[in-house]
Amino acid sequence: MIKIAGLGISGTYLYHRLKNAGFDVSAYDPRKEKYYIPCGYATNEFKISEYMSRINMDFEDYILNRAGDITFTGNNFAGKTLQSSGLCTFDKNSLEADARKNIHTELLRVQNDDIIIDATGISRAYIGHKIGDVQYKTLEYLTERSDYKDFYFYFLPGGRGYFWSFPLGKNFHIGVGTLSEEDFSLVRKYKKIKVTSRNIRMAPMFENVYHGNVIGVGEAIGTVSPITGEGIVPSLQSAEILYECLKINKADDVGIRYQEKIRKKFGYYNKLSSMVSNIQKGDVIKVENILALKSVKRTINDFGIKFDIVPFLRHFI
Template sequence: MKIAIAGAGTTGAYAHRLLRNQGFHVDLFDKEPKTACGLNPCAWGTSRDFIELTRAAGLEPENYILQRSTHVVMDEVRLKGDLLTFDKPALIKDLLGGTEIKHHPLELSAYDRVIDATGISRAFLPPTKRDILLPCVQFRVRPEDRLENKIKLGGVGYAWCFPLGRHGYHVGCGTLAADPNLALKEVGWLSKNPGWEVICACKGNVRLSGPHDSQPFVVDGTGEGVWGVGEAIGCVAPLAGDGVVPGMKSVRILLEHWDDPAAYTKAILKEFEWMKREREVIDKLLAQNRLGLKDAWVLKKNSRRMGMQVGLRKAFLLLKNLQ
């Protein structure tokens, strides 16, 4: 079987590794990188499930973890959490294991199956009707003093400061209500600290649609079709913006339902049912509808996936800060 993967980010590289471990020969395609690290913008933050998923690929997760955090400061409130940042370029490099990335156009007819891991592009899948793309801007900086792991909510989005160990910090902002550059400037983390060394900067978009609004996942186009994974099929938490772990999980679900498109679609929707509820909260925020305890419960429950301990009252207050 001739297989091609379009997209060499975390999800595409993970799919390549797992397929190669099962004895498949896979060609890998991607566009020429346009950022300093060679990747699409990402804060390099993730949750504890990253550890087991990395081990499943035959790699040692501790080799990539840059810093663990037992808390996060969200809107000046210190919350307990089990968060981590990881060396994303190093992980992708090891997942690929020296595989050549082809930068010329992928010809669908040359392959029996194509896996679309192209993120927001959905390059080989049809467009969706209710897509939500969050504009983001990010800087990697080396400040004069040590910073905390923190988040500032606002404008149907948030600003973040994530510690990266020896690599400095990622400071960025994503918002659906304004220019993220202007929103980050208003937060003041960079504008009030001109002495910080800026190592690199990038901008991009994150899909917040959720899988239920990112269908279809599988379409015709080759002998066995084009199968989407990761952000291409909405596997990104709409409220938190985390797509690393969901993307990896989508690959494992694909392998479990390799020959059954209907079963694959059903399994993805079941695994990420919680994203549907997060998407409903995003829709309320965009429509400026009143938020209730039901919405706060969604944030409270789903924040535990990121190892965060948020009470119902605090969750309600945090949601109001997103407006």
């Protein structure tokens, strides 16, 4: 039997994919009712729509705002206005709640022949923690006003994270992901309707995607872009990869095949992570940083932003 721990975006998606394919699957999630999800609520509508359609959900029903002008700014460059190629905010709380409606959850009682899917995100509750885990702190407000009308990114000095402001329906979602809690002041100046805080995994853990019969998915294995912090579509992509592996491989081979495919799909995250680490150490002019620029463009484009690296060279290298 396959047992999924965690019903966030990747766990819920994987549950439906497996259930619809006839697998014997159960799930457990400890979240409380009306839990407000800590998240930037932004993703690429075209990419996520493909995955939602596979579990009979219309993503269009959950879109709150489509990006118009997107501002990128930071310590080494003046603001640049970019255009959208699918960036939007959406009602993630409602989408996940609707996706979980027909899932009966139960406590996980692990048997020796069970496959456990760890979709517990930052906690890696079943697969376990590993040395080298890189986590940033976040503080996020739902607020009635923002100093920025459209989508806004401010990259913090020294590559330690970024501040964002995104329209969210009639309100705004404002937050900062950073290595230093001093940056929380960028958010605290706003009047909050709701507040949430969490750690976010900002480096891949692709050498540790499974342990025995426990297999990780989504943020549990680090499918979060080290540049944008986007983890929604990448987590769905990892869930789809695992689904395909479970369909065509023997139970004993699933972890190995899955890890191979994850490395192939997201290997460029390692380049991005190394680049960010170099910048944080002050090692800006390095050959590996220059070689990573193509991956920088790729991850920002995947987020739904039309991006050309040239105007930002002073910041990224």
